[in-house]
Amino acid sequence: MLETKISVAFYGHVRQYHNIRAEIDANMQEVLESGQYVMGPMLQRFEKELAEFHGTKYAIGVGNGTDALWLTFKALGIGRGDECITTTNTFFATAEAIWIAGATVVFVDSDPLTNCIDPAKIEAAITPQTKAIVPVHLYGQCADMKAIRRIADQHHLVVIEDNAQGIGAHGDSFRIAELSNAATLSFIVQKNLGTFGDGGAIVTNDPQIDRIVRKLRNHGSDKRSCHSPGYNSRLDDLHAGVLSAKLKHVEEWTELRRQWAGRYSAGLANARNITLPFEVPGYRHVYHLYVIETKRPEHRDGLLQFLNDEGIDAKCHYPIAIHQQEGFPWAHEARIVGLIANSERNAACCISLPMFPELTEEEVDYTVDRILDWDRRAR
Numbered sequence: 001m002l003e004t005k006i007s008v009a010f011y012g013h014v015r016q017y018h019n020i021r022a023e024i025d026a027n028m029q030e031v032l033e034s035g036q037y038v039m040g041p042m043l044q045r046f047e048k049e050l051a052e053f054h055g056t057k058y059a060i061g062v063g064n065g066t067d068a069l070w071l072t073f074k075a076l077g078i079g080r081g082d083e084c085i086t087t088t089n090t091f092f093a094t095a096e097a098i099w100i101a102g103a104t105v106v107f108v109d110s111d112p113l114t115n116c117i118d119p120a121k122i123e124a125a126i127t128p129q130t131k132a133i134v135p136v137h138l139y140g141q142c143a144d145m146k147a148i149r150r151i152a153d154q155h156h157l158v159v160i161e162d163n164a165q166g167i168g169a170h171g172d173s174f175r176i177a178e179l180s181n182a183a184t185l186s187f188i189v190q191k192n193l194g195t196f197g198d199g200g201a202i203v204t205n206d207p208q209i210d211r212i213v214r215k216l217r218n219h220g221s222d223k224r225s226c227h228s229p230g231y232n233s234r235l236d237d238l239h240a241g242v243l244s245a246k247l248k249h250v251e252e253w254t255e256l257r258r259q260w261a262g263r264y265s266a267g268l269a270n271a272r273n274i275t276l277p278f279e280v281p282g283y284r285h286v287y288h289l290y291v292i293e294t295k296r297p298e299h300r301d302g303l304l305q306f307l308n309d310e311g312i313d314a315k316c317h318y319p320i321a322i323h324q325q326e327g328f329p330w331a332h333e334a335r336i337v338g339l340i341a342n343s344e345r346n347a348a349c350c351i352s353l354p355m356f357p358e359l360t361e362e363e364v365d366y367t368v369d370r371i372l373d374w375d376r377r378a379r
């Protein structure tokens with residue numbers, strides 16, 4: 001057991017800023033001096049870089065990851081009376097965006113190993129109203145997009161990947177946005193590519209989605225003074241400048257995340273009372289979150305409290321599944337198909353350990369040591 005108590009933060013935003021301060025400051029300065037802060041040249045530059053990063057034809061910057069989802073739904077004509085199939089163990093915004101578009105949320109269970117949507121559960125949820133499947137690449141690992149694509153083709157459905165958490169991830173033979181109509185991203189500060197505030201984007205190869213979302217995000221306008229009803233959801237140029245500077249580091253940061261995940265997994269391999277994250281062979285998990293589960297739900301809150309007391313800012317993502325939130329479904333349209341036992345287990349047992357590229361060996365080893373100490377004493 002390590003004797004010295006240290007503090008381990010959950011996020012490393014300021015460390016990251018300090019490491020690449022000159023690059024971020026230079027881009028922000030460039031925007032400030034350009035005099036163009038909304039839909040200016042920095043946004044154009046970042047959109048081009050983001051499309052190149054994904055190997056897609058288009059990238060469209062919007063206000064946040066939630067808007068990215070519902071703007072894409074609207075561009076695909078999804079609205080009242082349509083059903084979208086997704087999972088309940090995701091951030092609330094996945095379902096919220098479906099409701100904002102006016103559609104019905106249909107929840108199916110998640111895969112017990114990856115916690116992403118279980119393709120085997122999707123077909124039972126399909127009705128004549130089903131329009132879309134919305135897989136979430138939960139914690140930074142891709143859902144089984146090949147199986148989802150097959151189902152979508154058989155039933156003529158569209159697929160929108162909620163990739164708020166997995167920039168840089170890929171499957172064994174597919175990239176993000178390759179097997180779907182579009183993938184959406186969130187750039188809220190804590191994401192693997194995060195700005196100092198809110199931001200989001202859509203990446204797609206579909207020129208229709210690109211054209212419609214570009215118009216919708218800008219008050220229904222693609223030409224000065226010509227409008228049709230739309231919204232205001234643009235990625236500001238200052239955020240685009242921060243993101244452009246950070247995008248160049250995402251690959252090296254992903255490797256660091258994977259390195260810390262490997263160190264956690266090696267250190268915790270013999271713990272008896274927890275389950276470690278599962279990496280699908282051949283997939284690249286980008287560890288937006290490193291999520292362990294207690295084998296017994298009654299252990300979760302105790303372990304979380306113990307870690308917090310030991311100075312480790314562990315958290316839960318997401319301790320209350322959407323369908324278990326108070327007031328669900330708030331007079332909105334929702335269906336639950338079959339048992340969602342895996343999602344419920346995940347919600348009851350999950351603990352996210354500190355995970356960011358700028359962690360140190362001392363911080364990771366201390367966290368491992370404290371968990372092993374708890375594990376030895378757990379009953």
Ligand SMILES: Cc1ncc(COP(=O)(O)O)c(C=O)c1O
Binds near residue numbers: 093165
């Ligand atoms: C899975 C998922 N979907 C959607 C969102 C919404 O993104 P934003 O907060 O940028 O609106 C987030 C993150 O916040 C998320 O984790």
